[in-house]
Structures are given as structure tokens and as C-alpha cells.
Amino acid sequence: MGGVWERMVRSVRNILNPMLHEFGHRLDDEMYRTFLCEVEAILNSRPLTPVSSDSDDLDPLTPNHLLMLKSNVFIPPPGDFKQDDMYGYKRWRRIQHLANVFWSRWRKEYLVNLQQRQKWNHPKRNYHLDDIVLLKDEYLPRSAWSLGHITRTEPDKSGIVRNVKVKTKGTELRRPVHKLVLLLPSKSF
Template sequence: MNDDQVRAFLSKESISWTFNPPTASHMGGVWERQIRTVRKVLTPLFKEHAGRLDDESYRTLLTEVEAIVNDRPLTTVSDSPDDLQPLSPAQLLTQKSSVVMPPPGVFQKGDMYLRQRWRYVQFLANLFWTRWRREYLSTLQERQKWNKEKRHLQVGDIVLVKDDNQLRSNWMMGRVISTGKDRTGFVRSVVLKTQTSELHRPIQKACSSPCSRGTMIIIVIY
């Protein structure tokens, strides 16, 4: 890589980089937390399966992981109450509407022992999706201590719907159209309008959309 050419290109495009001081990764708390969710899942996955991966399979798996992480929803594209199409980092990277294709088949643990390595890689990608999605969604519902009242879900809020049967890289988003409260006035359940139906879910199955966090994280794996 020619450093002078890179520097000239960045200067022409008015691009500048601001780095954290060395050994101060804690100063990048938001994106470091996102990287941690990926590393936390990949580490045990590689310990268990790395011996069966060659270089090509390893690169393919990391590409699938990158696609999964960058397909997560950030916010809705429009303010229309009937349009719940999410905006993802992948759309910002490619400038194209994200068309998520379903996995090319059904992959099970038995694929680990076949000679078709692509099926094995797809099985691992599904494992990553299941584990990482659970890890990521939990970060949107953190409650350290229930010693003070938090903001309740309200009509009009956009949420991510937890669904354990969702296919890889598919995220169900919904808009709150009504809330259910207990005798003390706390919201315990919500009715959600999705792109295809209306769902009644407890608040534990409805995660606040990350669009209010104000920071966009894009994961690129080389």
C-alpha cells in the first residue's frame, strides 16, 4: 500500500481520521462494545470448530459474519407509520436497498461431517447468527438495577421484535400501537404493527430500536 497515495486521496475527499491513544480502547466504548459482542461469540465458535476450517472456509465464514452484523437495523427509512423497512449499515456502505436472501438450504449439525465444506460454513454462520443475535439484543435491554423508573414504551415507538425462529439476517421491526399496563401503571405488554401483521408481546420481547443511540457502528472484517 502506497501511503502517499492514500494520504492524497483522503485529503482530496476531505476525509480525516481521529484515533484513540494507544492502549486506550476504553475511550471507544460504543464501538468497542459492539466488537466485543462479535468476539464473544466467535472465540468459542473457533475453539470448537477451527480445526475443520481451511483458509478459504475461514474467509468465507468471516464474510458471512460481516454481512450478518452489518444487516442489523439502525432505524426506519421513512416516518410513515406503514413503512417499517429498516436502514442498515450495509445499505449505507453499498448505497443499495438491502435485499436479504434466505440461507441456501437447511443446515444441521450433520453437515460438519460432510465433504461439502460450503454446507459446513453455512452451518457455522447459522450458529453465529443465533448466538450473536441473542447477545446483541440483550445489549438493547440492559437494566443494571431496578431502583429508578425508566422510560416506558409508548405508542409510536419503533422496536425490534424477538423471534427465535427468525431466519438469518432477518430482523422483524414493529411500531407500538397500544400498551398494556399493570395496576401500578407500568407498561408490561404492547401491541405491535409489523409489515405483515399485528402482534401482542410482553415488553421482554420488544427491544427499543438502536436508532435513538445516536451512533452508527459498521463492522468490516479483513
């Protein structure tokens, strides 16, 4: 019935409506179209699943791979775009600032939708070895997602996993489980 994409449209509208209410008068038609193209690139950069079954290959499959048939990742433009750019004369900087604002708001809402937060009345699945996870990192550039697989779990006295070691493309990190989003559970459990 289209519930998946309708939910995506709703989450985008919930972010775009206040942004356009606040900054819409500063955009003309061409700038609005450019901004929506930036929003489209952000939405289509979200990871769906790892590309291969090799646990060392942590490139995620994204809608951009399917739409453009390319494997390279969208790289945001260089520069630091601040609130002051909204009131300057450089239209490109204004669009890039709005795209960064959209990215930060949408990433927070999207990651929350992937995590199921329920009261701890019922036991839920612990993280296991070789689970594929997204790392919550607010310092990543626009349209970049850090994907990793769990190499070690650290349960507490009651057996609930609180911290894990995650292998990413370049390094191995120790992270608490509330900074992770389970993308693909391992096949062993």
C-alpha cells in the same frame, strides 16, 4: 474514542473464539475467509433506525444500506443446516452451519446489549404509542429483523405497561414488553 465499534469487535470476538476453538481445525483458508464474509453480512444487517418517518414504513436502515447503497435485504441460503454438516464433505454446508451458529449466538448477545436491565429501584420509561421496537423472534431466518411500531399499550393496575400491540410489516401482534427492544422512542414523550 471508538468505543462503539470496539464494543462490537469485542462481542464478535467473544463468539468467534469458542467457535474457532471448537471447529477451527475443520476450516481451511478459503473456508475461513468465506465464513468471515458471512459474519460480516450478519453484522451489517443489524437495524440502526427506520428509513422514513412514516409509521407504516418499517424498513430499517442498516449498515449494508450505507455500504452497498442497496435497499434489498440479504436473504440467507435455503436449506436446513445441522450439526452433522460440520463432519460432511460439502464445504459450503459447513460454512452455512457455522454462520447459523454465529447468528444465533450473536443475535442473543446483541439484543441483550440494546436492552438496559437494571434493578427496579428507580422507575424507568414505559413503552408509549408510536415507539419503534425490535421484536425478539428466535424463528426468524439469518440476518432478518422484525421491526414494528406500538399501536396500543396495556398497563397493569399500577400503570406499568406489561403488554403492547405492535404493528409489523404484515400484521399486528400482541407482545409482552420483555420480548421487545426499544429502538427509537416516539417524539411525543
